[in-house]
Amino acid sequence: MDRTLSSLPVSEHVARASWWRRAAAWVDLHGRREGWLAFILMRVTGIGLVFYLFLHLTVLSTLARGRQAWDAFIALARSPLFVAFDAVLIFGMLYHGLNGLRVILLGLGVGSRRQAVLFWGAFVLSIVLTAVAVRMILMMG
């Protein structure tokens, strides 16, 4: 049951619904368009980034186990599978950041009529910049 600070009306049927039914309202994509897609991707990449932060700290901790452990990790990081993982990560960061700017603008009432165009802009720019980054990684390797 949700709590409310002031005397707001409460939708009884939503308050009574189980938590998973309410959670399902977030992922009900039936009939939805860009705005919803943008939001779902934002949530997935946001949670993914939190997950990655811990993964990153774990990986960095191999430094504490000496040069050999780190070199072994670097060798692994050159594998194609790892580059694919990098691509997903870079796309996630770029999309989350760029769409984050879109959400900040929209949240302050700027550009609501252009929201779909802004989404595609952030999405396509993320893909292009990911491709550039992957190319740079491959050229360095």
Added chain:
Amino acid sequence: MRTLNLRIVRGGPGRPATYQTYQVSVDEHLNILDAVQKVWATQDPTLLFRHACHHASCGLCGVRVNGRERLMCLTPIAEFPEGATVTLEPLRNFPWVGDLVVDVKPLMDRMAAIQAPYVRKDELTAGSEEGTRFEDCIECGLCMSACPVVGSDSAYLGPSPLAMIKRLLEEPRGRDIQSLCALAGDAHGAWRCHSVMECVEVCPSNVDPSQAIGWLRRYLILRGRRQLAGAERR
């Protein structure tokens, strides 16, 4: 004439939801509402649906057409090719009454909490002191159905009530600004929005609730700053 297969949700609380398909032929210049009315008149008088005006002003005929929130009276038959199957479902996030009808009480409760009756002075006809029309919003509830926050936070005010508060703050005419700000500034008010933007896209009446929510946030921030500055000077 155009023949469509209307695939309509049937059922209600305690009765399982099923889809029933009706084949109906209507003039292609008409709207989906006319097709549903023809089904009701000629094939199935038990079909539940709501409507009144037929011209996008009463706000009663909102359903989901192929998943998307639309007014049936504003959904042209001509949009669909001959023989197409068109799925009609009730709005989300409202209690289901049966077939295509939902109970819009959650929206009306919110409008009442805001004391929504609102009409421009120059629109009042002679002798009437009170108006009940809120500018562009026809209180159809399409935005409430399209918003995932409405479906998951039972106390969220929702797109159209917040847009309503924005109009009242913009032109207060003696309204209690303090209590309007308390509603808008509540944790379930303007700050609860995640900019999913579907309200803007489905609104048939050009309200742009998202823009209004952003306006409210800016208003609340500036008001808070003014109050802080005032408190410091004292």
